[in-house]
Amino acid sequence: MSPGLEHRQRGFVERTLASLLETMEHTLLAERVAERTGMLQVRDARVKVIALLVLVIAVSVSHDLRVIAVTFALALTLGWASKIRLVELMKHAWWGTLVFSAAIVAPAIVMTPGRTILRLQFGTITEQGLRAAGYLLARVGTVITLCSVLVLTTSWARILRALRALRVPVVFVVILGMTYRYIFVLLQTAHDIFESRRSRRVGPSSASQNRWAAVAAAGVLMSKTLELSGEIYLAMQSRGFRGEVYLLDDPPMRGPDWLTLAGVAGVAVGIVWISQ
Amino acid sequence: MHIPDGYLSPSTCATLFGTSIPFWWVAMRRLKHRLMSRFVPLLSLFAAFSFVIMMFNLPLPGGTTGHAVGMGVATIVLGPSGSIIAISVALFIQAFFFGDGGITALGANCFNMAIVGSLVAWATYRLLSGCAPLVSPRRVIAAGLAGYTAINVAALCAAIEFGIQPLLFHDASGAPLYAPYPLRIAIPAMMIGHLTFAGLAEFIVSAGVVAYLQRNEPWLLKTTASDVDDEAPGTREQGTRVLWFALAALMILTPLGLLAVGHAWGEWSARDFADAAARSEIAAASGNVAPPNQAPRGMERLSAIWTAPFNGYAPPFLRSPGLGYAMSAMLGTGLVLLTFLLARLVVHRREPRSSGTFS
Amino acid sequence: MSEAVDRQFELQDVHYHYHDVAALRGITLSISAGERIALLGANGSGKSTLLRILDALYFPTSGRVAFDGKELIEERFREDAFAFDFRRRVGLVFQNPDVQLFNPTVVDELAFGPLQLRWPKGQIRERIEECLDAFGIRHLRDRPPHRLSGGEKKRVAIASVLILDPAVLLLDEPTSALDPRAQSQMIDFLTESRGRTVITATHDLGIVEDIATRCVVLEDGQVAADGAPATIVQDHTLLRRTGLLHEHRHLHPDGSLHSHPHLHGHHQH
Numbered sequence: 002m003s004p005g006l007e008h009r010q011r012g013f014v015e016r017t018l019a020s021l022l023e024t025m026e027h028t029l030l031a032e033r034v035a036e037r038t039g040m041l042q043v044r045d046a047r048v049k050v051i052a053l054l055v056l057v058i059a060v061s062v063s064h065d066l067r068v069i070a071v072t073f074a075l076a077l078t079l080g081w082a083s084k085i086r087l088v089e090l091m092k093h094a095w096w097g098t099l100v101f102s103a104a105i106v107a108p109a110i111v112m113t114p115g116r117t118i119l120r121l122q123f124g125t126i127t128e129q130g131l132r133a134a135g136y137l138l139a140r141v142g143t144v145i146t147l148c149s150v151l152v153l154t155t156s157w158a159r160i161l162r163a164l165r166a167l168r169v170p171v172v173f174v175v176i177l178g179m180t181y182r183y184i185f186v187l188l189q190t191a192h193d194i195f196e197s198r199r200s201r202r203v204g205p206s207s208a209s210q211n212r213w214a215a216v217a218a219a220g221v222l223m224s225k226t227l228e229l230s231g232e233i234y235l236a237m238q239s240r241g242f243r244g245e246v247y248l249l250d251d252p253p254m255r256g257p258d259w260l261t262l263a264g265v266a267g268v269a270v271g272i273v274w275i276s277q
Numbered sequence: 278m279h280i281p282d283g284y285l286s287p288s289t290c291a292t293l294f295g296t297s298i299p300f301w302w303v304a305m306r307r308l309k310h311r312l313m314s315r316f317v318p319l320l321s322l323f324a325a326f327s328f329v330i331m332m333f334n335l336p337l338p339g340g341t342t343g344h345a346v347g348m349g350v351a352t353i354v355l356g357p358s359g360s361i362i363a364i365s366v367a368l369f370i371q372a373f374f375f376g377d378g379g380i381t382a383l384g385a386n387c388f389n390m391a392i393v394g395s396l397v398a399w400a401t402y403r404l405l406s407g408c409a410p411l412v413s414p415r416r417v418i419a420a421g422l423a424g425y426t427a428i429n430v431a432a433l434c435a436a437i438e439f440g441i442q443p444l445l446f447h448d449a450s451g452a453p454l455y456a457p458y459p460l461r462i463a464i465p466a467m468m469i470g471h472l473t474f475a476g477l478a479e480f481i482v483s484a485g486v487v488a489y490l491q492r493n494e495p496w497l498l499k500t501t502a503s504d505v506d507d508e509a510p511g512t513r514e515q516g517t518r519v520l521w522f523a524l525a526a527l528m529i530l531t532p533l534g535l536l537a538v539g540h541a542w543g544e545w546s547a548r549d550f551a552d553a554a555a556r557s558e559i560a561a562a563s564g565n566v567a568p569p570n571q572a573p574r575g576m577e578r579l580s581a582i583w584t585a586p587f588n589g590y591a592p593p594f595l596r597s598p599g600l601g602y603a604m605s606a607m608l609g610t611g612l613v614l615l616t617f618l619l620a621r622l623v624v625h626r627r628e629p630r631s632s633g634t635f636s
Numbered sequence: 637m638s639e640a641v642d643r644q645f646e647l648q649d650v651h652y653h654y655h656d657v658a659a660l661r662g663i664t665l666s667i668s669a670g671e672r673i674a675l676l677g678a679n680g681s682g683k684s685t686l687l688r689i690l691d692a693l694y695f696p697t698s699g700r701v702a703f704d705g706k707e708l709i710e711e712r713f714r715e716d717a718f719a720f721d722f723r724r725r726v727g728l729v730f731q732n733p734d735v736q737l738f739n740p741t742v743v744d745e746l747a748f749g750p751l752q753l754r755w756p757k758g759q760i761r762e763r764i765e766e767c768l769d770a771f772g773i774r775h776l777r778d779r780p781p782h783r784l785s786g787g788e789k790k791r792v793a794i795a796s797v798l799i800l801d802p803a804v805l806l807l808d809e810p811t812s813a814l815d816p817r818a819q820s821q822m823i824d825f826l827t828e829s830r831g832r833t834v835i836t837a838t839h840d841l842g843i844v845e846d847i848a849t850r851c852v853v854l855e856d857g858q859v860a861a862d863g864a865p866a867t868i869v870q871d872h873t874l875l876r877r878t879g880l881l882h883e884h885r886h887l888h889p890d891g892s893l894h895s896h897p898h899l900h901g902h903h904q905h
Binding site for chain 1: 281282283284286287290305309313314315317318319320321322323324325326328329330332333334335336350354362366367369370373374375376377379380381443448450451452453454455456457458462481482485486488489490493494497
């Protein structure tokens with residue numbers, strides 16, 4: 002095995018562990034930000050969820066790059082007012098999808114037919130190409146920022162409860178809540194499995210050994226998943242669960258919540274109207 | 278393969294979201310029926326499992342690594358209904374909470390990976406494993422191929438969804454508004470990555486986990502084994518499933534109809550007989566026989582009786598023809614599905630079964 | 637007072653099998669209201685299974701279990717009235733709190749039981765506030781379960797069962813995985829049971845005399861002994877046979893090896 006390959010084989014456990022840790026950190030960040038006293042943290046979750054949807058749809062429909070850019074600026078402002086640091090926003094939202102999209106859309110600048118802007122060795126940059134790239138990146142960036150600002154300023158439990166306002170069936174809300182809750186238990190289990198593998202390893206393993214390790218980890222995780230689900234079901238039954246789920250009501254919306262909702266609706270209508 | 282926001286037009290997103298809803302609804306009904314209240318914790322945990330699996334870095338031959346979605350495993354252990362819901366839930370959390378995959382594109386992602394992925398995996402697995410014993414190498418290979426096929430078909434759906442965007446949605450200057458690459462670029466670009474790395478990762482996870490379970494907990498594999506079938510006769514259910522999938526594929530491909538030029542033979546309206554351009558087209562299509570100068574009287578009388586709400590597949594309130602076409606496709610299919618589902622409800626009265634793994 | 641009324645739980649030759657494993661092999665037992673019982677046994681002796689039979693989560697493969705004179709069979713639980721009444725009156729605290737805390741926040745967890753039993757929402761909110769104070773978990777109210785410590789999880793788990801004010805409290809290894817301070821808090825809690833029937837499954841001999849007035853020892857799915865804690869704890873032969881006692885060896889400063897039966901907190905040298 003060449004040294005480069007060996008290094009990569011050894012790295013797969015570390016990389017999986019890194020992904021797992023990253024996820025846990027991601028959630029910790031979100032929970033920390035949700036506890037800060039910023040502008041959005043105190044708003045009712047229902048307003049935020051509806052605002053997000055309305056603005057995202059408006060941005061998707063709009064054909065006007067300037068309008069999308071303004072919405073992006075608005076999202077950034079809201080983030081700042083809610084005490085989200087730019088660095089946090091970058092790590093949580095932009096790194097990943099935005100960078101990936103930039104890479105995907107770059108060839109389109111030279112591949113889209115249209116009016117020539119600049120002739121290069123390997124192709125011609127067209128106006129249409131630039132516009133296409135602009136639309137895509139602007140939309141991706143704006144929507145991701147809006148979504149992050151919502152998710153970072155609201156605890157997951159509240160977001161789920163707010164989905165009820167959008168007429169999502171209760172059973173889905175309950176399943177989503179439980180899934181989120183147990184992701185952490187399984188992440189911990191997966192982490193432990195890979196940690197113990199790493200500490201028991203003596204020397205480099207072959208690719209197929211590593212593959213089997215990953216697959217066996219998946220198998221063990223699946224067993225644990227099913228065992229847990231059985232026990233949880235018993236625990237639910239023990240406290241009266243018989244198939245129907247019920248949730249507590251939310252506290253009523255206050256004045257500032259209604260105002261925010263009206264404001265957002267106005268912005269969305271404005272976006273769509275200007276864009277026509 | 279998670280599609281972010283901004284790549285698909287709102288109409289595409291809405292169409293795919295609308296298509297997903299009946300599948301979700303039917304899947305939930307079947308689960309409630311089969312598992313009663315047990316399905317709440319089971320699906321939640323499985324969705325969490327699917328989520329964590331998507332993070333596993335799998336070493337692939339050649340020194341690369343890949344990620345698997347887990348659609349093969351989920352379908353084989355839970356059955357297609359359970360897999361549809363579990364993966365959709367995992368995708369929802371990834372989209373909202375981790376920004377992996379868009380919110381407006383959630384319908385599209387669920388359709389591609391959760392719905393199409395699960396159904397294709399199920400059909401492939403059942404087809405290839407046949408009546409082989411529960412603990413056999415044939416089932417392991419079948420599982421691997423089921424996963425491989427499923428993720429590639431899902432990728433193909435995504436590629437088609439991308440590819441039709443520049444065709445249908447562009448601004449006044451001709452610049453694509455959403456995904457900028459046409460079908461001839463989108464399809465190879467998506468498929469190359471999936472036929473190789475992603476497909477291989479899915480193959481390994483599906484085959485590997487089934488092999489592991491065969492060794493350690495074979496009873497978990499019973500749900501999709503044909504000898505322990507706790508639903509109506511296996512072949513009929515399989516046929517229904519394949520039809521669902523075919524229907525879904527057709528729905529996505531409808532906008533390709535826009536590529537066809539002119540009218541189908543015989544589908545002329547009364548007005549076409551008076552229009553010179555239409556007349557020459559009719560003549561050319563009919564072996565150069567000139568059409569009558571006036572539309573046949575019966576045709577004229579009957580055409581006045583009914584004015585379709587969406588005349589020419591273009592709702593009057595939408596300006597773009599492409600948008601109108603896609604919306605009509607969604608509405609039409611939605612109506613067909615609704616009729617089908619209602620008929621099913623009336624005709625089928627199944628008692629709750631207590632056989633199978635998760636009752 | 638007739639015998640029948642006195643007996644809260646009545647088990648007659650209860651067997652329970654699952655996946656070809658015989659967990660209970662003929663249990664005959666009577667439990668009166670208000671008793672405080674310690675269910676002793678090594679791991680795998682059937683303690684957890686027995687608790688689940690008592691909580692009607694498992695139904696006997698053969699034999700009969702009755703609560704307040706009514707037999708606990710699956711069909712009975714299809715009736716809303718019976719099911720709700722039973723679930724309210726008998727509560728089980730699981731050994732693994734992660735299994736019991738399945739709601740997004742502590743408040744949701746406390747609300748789950750009352751919501752399932754369809755209490756009026758105003759009453760539920762009041763009870764929640766009472767419980768938060770009674771268990772000292774007010775500061776945890778909006779916390780998700782994965783951000784709670786082991787001791788906090790156990791407290792929330794118990795609170796979420798006691799919010800229903802059950803007549804019977806079943807506990808599966810309540811002191812396991814707790815640090816010493818949390819353990820002693822748990823023991824304090826278990827000693828003041830206020831007229832509830834409390835059945836605690838444990839393998840910790842040290843706490844038995846504090847928390848119970850009666851000891852039932854299980855061995856391989858059968859009752860090996862049933863009597864006063866003081867008697868049982870002294871019966872070393874029994875304890876060794878049932879795997880509750882082991883030889884404990886340690887080194888003295890002078891280098892000699894001292895071996896004696898290991899009983900938590902009871903040896904001096």
